[in-house]
Amino acid sequence: MTSRAIIPVKLSLTEGDYYTLWAPSWKEHGAEWQAFLGDEAGLYLFTSPAKLYAFLQSGKRHDLVSHPKWGQFSAQPADMIVPDKKETFDIIGTPAFLAGRPSYENVGAVARSFQMTKSLAEVLGIDDVILFFASHSVLGNVQRGADHYSGEHGLGEWSAVGRTVLDNWPMVVKGLDEQVRVIDVSEEETAAAQKLIDNARIATAEARAAAEAAAKEAEEQADPYDSSVWGVAGIDPIKVTLDGKSVYTLRCYMDGRPVFLGRYGEIFTFPTTRQLARWLVENDEHDMAALPTWETVMTHANAGELDVIVHPDNQYSYQGLVADINAGPEAVDTAQMSRGYELFADAADWAADDSLNSYLLANPRTQDYLSYMLGSTETPGYVPSKPFTDHANSWKDLEEMLVKRFSKF
Incomplete structure (x- = not known):
């Protein structure tokens, strides 16, 4: 899903959208790990990227500080905390995607939802959700992408995934809802963090525009002979x-x-x-x-x-x-x-x-x-x-x- 060590994610559950950080699997001392922002008591969730960034700026202790790439992640500009489209996981809306045809968008959304749900269940120890995925092998094929469902039996298998989710997804979502722990941050800290994010976004956009302009100029000035045989x-x-x-x-x-x-x-x-x-x-x-x-x-x-x-x-x-x-x-x-x-x-x-x-x-x-x-x-x-x-x-x-x-x- 991503090659980055730590990424911001948006999770859509029953009570709304939440933001946190996810560290996909990494190896350390011969063992494989994955983690989310939190502590020994569970997951940290925030209702906006600004609140998440304000918490990180506060210097309060959390488990991800021990991640080998934490220093590299935390040194990035403030807008690194805002998830992009592929870092958005609509867990509560998964059945709706399965109700549609197996398009690239629908299959991609379901695949992301499944992977994030499995990761959350494994890290948080939600046994019922872990067992659900382990007991239904048909769910694993979603990771193969939309092309897997383009064959003669594709629609039938897509429907089988939909029926499996329809029967069991309320249990899955309930297991995740029970883990929701929203960390509160003061409005003053949130506003200050939002300003930092906005400024970083402007700087990023300006840098991107300058890079694109420079690349365009270089392309216009480039000698076509250089790219010839x-x-x-x-x-x-x-x-x-x-x-x-x-x-x-x-x-x-x-x-x-x-x-x-x-x-x-x-x-x-x-x-x-x-x-x-x-x-x-x-x-x-x-x-x-x-x-x-x-x-x-x-x-x-x-x-x-x-x-x-x-x-x-x-x-x-x-x-x-x-x-x-x-x-x-x-x-x-x-x-x-x-x-x-x-x-x-x-x-x-x-x-x-x-x-x-x-x-x-x-x-x-x-x-x-x-x-x-x-x-x-x-x-x-x-x-x-x-x-x-x-x-x-x-x-x-x-x-x-x-x-x-x-x-x-």
Whole structure:
């Protein structure tokens, strides 16, 4: 019924509605227990949540203080004392629910009533009520829910439960009525407690509204890519545009190192995303096949549901860079250059060769230029000067080195 250790409950009996606390079964020192708010003389009942809370605030002794989760429960806001719908047990009205059809609402209400009545009888030692439930096994099926009564014999069994309750329920209710002990609380204390409950309810409602607004804002701002198969798998389609052509491939990072769709240093590239998706279905001899999340991608690919989406962060364009470098540092889009160099470095790192480092070592002016343009502090005092043709040609060499790694271009 609930996973909470201590819950507020509302009990409807002959003389009206009463409020108390219920601690469903818990284990302590190898034994199983359950309890209600009360003392050695019996159950404590209150005519309103405010009176119940005022009593708890008074610090008067009761048995539940020894419950292992009492401190956690009592530290909650004041509105924790108000039962919700599922914590309401209409014991006196149980026959009325059984008179109706076995709907989810009616079966749920009867199931809650039976469970609470049994718990009260066991804790309070009401032998007649305990014997009633033990002697009528048909009552136990109510806990299975409304679906249990949807079959061919469902209505007949529901009626059998109704007849059993009709014949015996007055005795059950009488046994519980005899245990009613209403604890009185002064009007002044009750009013103060009600104010605390009202304030807590307002604070709870405001906190819930703020949380819902924040969640809605986060949802609106969330990048749909994050919930795609690529975002979940941590593998990204990338698009590379160079010399007016575009190719597509895949890349991810494992332990901070790049992994491309490819093998032996060759990056498998495709002119369209559809061709990439089709190729994946028929080929598994590549480095990505060993990734722990690759199966996630292939499940969608084999089902024909793989939509190859390239996030803007994974689009690399080298268009116009050579001409801009030749025109001078002010003409260069350094963000475009930085992203382009990132792909050079990732490809070389994945291929595990020294081609990029070797090129830069052999062309120190190119290395100084890139350090200056990309904001490195390794070459203090260096400033590019005309002519810039050598730098433009070197960048063109790096582009060609990248293209040589592609399977198609």
